[in-house]
Amino acid sequence: MRIGAIIQARMGSTRFLGKVLKEIKGKTVLQHVIERAQQSNLIDMIVIATTTNERDSAIVNEAQKLGIKVFRGSEDDVLSRYYYVAKENEVDIIIRITSDCPLIDPRVLDDVITCYLEGNYDIVSNAGPNISQRTFPRGLDAEVFSFNVLKDAFRNAKERYQREHVTPYIYESSKKVFYFKNDVDYSKYRWTLDTEEDFELIQLVYEKLYDGKRDFYLDDIIKLFKKTPELYEINAHIEQKN
Secondary structure, three states: OEEEEEEOOOOOOOOOOHHHHHHOOOEHEEEEEEEEHHOOOOOOOEEEEOOOHHHHHHHHHHHHHHHOOEEEEEOHHHHHHHHHHHHHOOOOOEEEEEEEOOOOHHHHHHHHHHHHHOOOEEEEEEEOOOOOHOOOOOOOOOEEEHHHHHHHHHOOOHHHOOOOOOOOHHHHHHHHHOOOOOOOOOOOEEOOOOHHHHHHHHHHHHHHHHOOOOOOOOHHHHHHHHHHHHHHHHHOOOOOOO
């Protein structure tokens, strides 16, 4: 059984153009996401899923520089991108990660994966469309599902939003959806990268906690926020896109 993390990435963000190749402490956001995912004890391989758009050649170059596999597919049909990545690389269990999460936590990833492996679910997520079920900070998002579930979505999802966002069809068609929750509700925190304010916050977190190794995690960042509560205010006003 091969467990693969597929990280979707593109340069064309409408709110913060080129965000995945912005640098934090001498490394690109994409490199930080990859290196954090590589700390997982359960992920066997990582593939970057980008588009055939010419501007995304920069992402291909960055992935190749880092020795990470990369796949180019449809810009709008991200569901097909995931399907062909998983099929080409013979991935049995997929972990969906987005490239705008440079604070992604490998320990949380392993917890979500373990929950999936030990249960009988079509999809396990610490995010998902039901916001009332979220307990983790936005930016630590992970979804785990099998290749067979992905194949079913690829074949049957018809609506544009179902193909653009990969997993809506799974949530809508399955009765075996599980929301993985943290013991404490930290859902008010926004640690994803979508705006200049998000970037400012994440830079400050790295300035305080990063020394060149992947040695800070969810609890460390929470301690920093409790010690420095003004950090929360930097991007608290930002609304997440639907």
